[in-house]
């Protein structure tokens with residue numbers, strides 16, 4: 630029987646929302662369930678979990694877990710097939726990660742004057758800054774920029790292009806992105822224009838494209854994709870980097886961190902840092 634897609638929303642104070650998110654992470658029956666946690670109303674101190682189950686069993690499991698955590702208001706809403714991503718993301722608050730302020734049109738004018746402002750609309754491509762993986766990459770990059778510059782940057786799995794656009798807007802001379810998804814590449818190129826960023830995006834799988842190779846080797850490679858392709862691409866990412874270059878990897882769950890680290894350590898990388906957001910990990914690795 631086909632599943633009628635639903636979104637589960639749980640609201641409440643920060644401590645309860647974080648405890649509920651931890652309970653979701655810890656439940657082996659919900660391994661791989663997708664959810665986000667963010668502050669919905671700063672003044673009232675309301676936090677919000679949005680979960681997007683992919684089966685009735687997962688929906689029941691997530692709802693029961695959120696209800697069992699206690700103290701949160703939990704609602705389940707049906708999702709229209711075609712529009713679920715836009716519905717999930719529309720009206721989301723802007724994201725502040727280090728110097729970066731990622732916002733949609735509805736928040737134009739709210740950006741602090743000192744921030745690097747990146748306008749990215751919620752839509753058909755992934756990467757508005759709200760997800761723990763994108764936020765982790767922006768945070769890791771912001772911290773690295775305090776002591777180092779990256780002239781040549783590659784963003785593998787660019788989605789909206791937010792990471793390459795962030796690089797172009799903070800002084801990188803070359804900022805290139807790739808995605809296997811054609812519409813994401815089109816959206817990323819539009820976002821680059823919208824943000825007056827000299828970033829360009831190529832429709833390609835991984836790093837295997839003439840237009841990617843021609844600008845290498847790179848000082849920094851972002852790859853916010855899933856754990857299996859991160860492992861599969863470890864050799865290509867090493868070859869794309871200069872010696873001493875840095876890889877910021879995300880899209881892996883905390884539970885997959887050891888496996889991804891092992892693949893890169895065996896290629897001579899060293900781990901500089903790992904960051905955690907929700908169930909997600911971001912790794913900062915340096916090529917020997």
Ligand SMILES: C[S@@+](CC[C@H](N)C(=O)[O-])C[C@H]1O[C@@H](n2cnc3c(N)ncnc32)[C@H](O)[C@@H]1O
Pocket residue numbers: 755756757758762763766784785786787788789790791792807808809810813833834835836853854855858880
């Ligand atoms: C989690 S999104 C990341 C988007 C954006 N970079 C961010 O950080 O928000 C992952 C993106 O990687 C793309 N992708 C997945 N596997 C890929 C591969 N092997 N080569 C290129 N792109 C890939 C997907 O189409 C998707 O747009």
